[in-house]
Amino acid sequence: MAKEFRVTPWEVRGNVDYDKLVRQFGTQHITAEQAREIEELAGQRSRFLDRKIFFSQRGLSEFIEAHRKGKRVALYTGRGPSGGTHLGHLMPYYFTKYLQDAFGCDVYYQLTDDEKYLFKDNLSREDTAKYSLENALDFLAAGFDPARTHVIINTKAANVLYPLALDVAKRVTYSTAKAVFGFDDSTNIGSIFFTAMQSAPAFLPTVLAREKNKKAPPVPVLIPCAIDQDPHFRVTRDVAEKLDYPKPSLIHAKFLPALKGGEKMSASDDSTSIYVTDTPKQVAKKVGGAFTGGQATVEEQRAKGGNPDVCSVCAYLSYFFEPDNEKLTERLDAYRRGELLDGENKAYLTDKINSFLKEHNERKEKARKTLEKTLLC
Numbered sequence: 352m353a354k355e356f357r358v359t360p361w362e363v364r365g366n367v368d369y370d371k372l373v374r375q376f377g378t379q380h381i382t383a384e385q386a387r388e389i390e391e392l393a394g395q396r397s398r399f400l401d402r403k404i405f406f407s408q409r410g411l412s413e414f415i416e417a418h419r420k421g422k423r424v425a426l427y428t429g430r431g432p433s434g435g436t437h438l439g440h441l442m443p444y445y446f447t448k449y450l451q452d453a454f455g456c457d458v459y460y461q462l463t464d465d466e467k468y469l470f471k472d473n474l475s476r477e478d479t480a481k482y483s484l485e486n487a488l489d490f491l492a493a494g495f496d497p498a499r500t501h502v503i504i505n506t507k508a509a510n511v512l513y514p515l516a517l518d519v520a521k522r523v524t525y526s527t528a529k530a531v532f533g534f535d536d537s538t539n540i541g542s543i544f545f546t547a548m549q550s551a552p553a554f555l556p557t558v559l560a561r562e563k564n565k566k567a568p569p570v571p572v573l574i575p576c577a578i579d580q581d582p583h584f585r586v587t588r589d590v591a592e593k594l595d596y597p598k599p600s601l602i603h604a605k606f607l608p609a610l611k612g613g614e615k616m617s618a619s620d621d622s623t624s625i626y627v628t629d630t631p632k633q634v635a636k637k638v639g640g641a642f643t644g645g646q647a648t649v650e651e652q653r654a655k656g657g658n659p660d661v662c663s664v665c666a667y668l669s670y671f672f673e674p675d676n677e678k679l680t681e682r683l684d685a686y687r688r689g690e691l692l693d694g695e696n697k698a699y700l701t702d703k704i705n706s707f708l709k710e711h712n713e714r715k716e717k718a719r720k721t722l723e724k725t726l727l728c
């Protein structure tokens with residue numbers, strides 16, 4: 352039997368069975384039709400959809416439909432600033448940028464510096480403030496149009512978020528918070544309130560539109576996020592109805608696996624995640640030490656072949672770094688047949704990551720000039 356796994360917004364443990372998680376959480380798989388519709392709007396395919404990296408959703412068709420009818424829509428995503436940016440954080444930013452192009456809409460990016468301060472014993476408010484700015488630059492570097500991008504740093508934008516968070520908090524009981532998030536009597540009271548702050552940006556586009564024009568129609572929002580954030584947004588969707596806002600739609604990603612195999616890339620184990628600040632040498636070293644699906648010796652691998660399904664290097668190529676679908680299939684097949692060895696595969700991935708990071712970091716440098724303009728407050 353597969354080992355037990357556990358997914359909450361603050362902990363991902365074990366080998367996640369995504370089909371099981373969809374049933375546990377009560378979400379839906381993205382259908383081929385929905386993926387096709389998004390790709391049609393974007394005018395190009397997305398490897399994140401093709402390869403089911405973004406795989407699950409709530410209310411996605413309603414969102415697409417609203418856009419089709421010519422309604423103004425918005426995107427909302429975020430990051431808990433607990434450290435620098437690694438590839439696991441970065442990949443969804445690129446998909447969100449693709450969605451911004453597909454829907455031609457504004458994007459709201461929330462940095463929950465309050466959350467990370469409340470939930471992590473080792474972080475000071477200075478730390479989370481510093482990481483917020485750093486993370487925002489990595490977000491902008493994915494190529495977002497600065498005029499349509501709004502960066503929300505929670506403690507800075509509190510004047511805008513707090514009234515909305517109050518509306519939410521008043522309608523969520525402690526018993527719901529305990530049931531959804533597993534809080535107990537030892538949980539600090541800031542953590543219990545926090546989900547209200549993460550809900551607030553889902554309603555913000557409507558509120559801002561109505562500040563300009565009292566009769567503005569509600570703005571449907573789509574939230575790209577890793578599936579561990581779904582519990583927050585279940586609460587948001589319940590409360591939306593009570594507050595008469597449109598329920599936000601969700602599109603969920605799988606986790607980028609750790610290089611050393613198993614669980615998602617962790618911000619606390621440096622050797623198993625690749626950071627945007629890693630040098631090409633560090634990248635080569637980390638990929639070199641990755642867990643693969645290879646055999647103990649070259650001879651054995653040539654004879655028996657490798658197993659791409661458990662191989663982290665193959666997983667990284669599948670997740671993002673081999674953009675060409677056909678080349679990817681060929682590569683994985685060659686690996687399975689023992690024609691492609693780990694050394695070669697690692698060298699290939701290292702090159703791909705390093706050239707991607709070089710370009711990303713150039714865009715990040717440029718983003719320093721636009722950051723100020725994109726801050727909501």
Ligand code: TRP
Pocket residue numbers: 360427428429430431461462463466549574575576577580
């Ligand atoms: N709580 C998220 C995290 O720890 C950050 C976040 C806030 C977020 N709002 C979001 C993530 C919306 C995705 C979508 O990373």
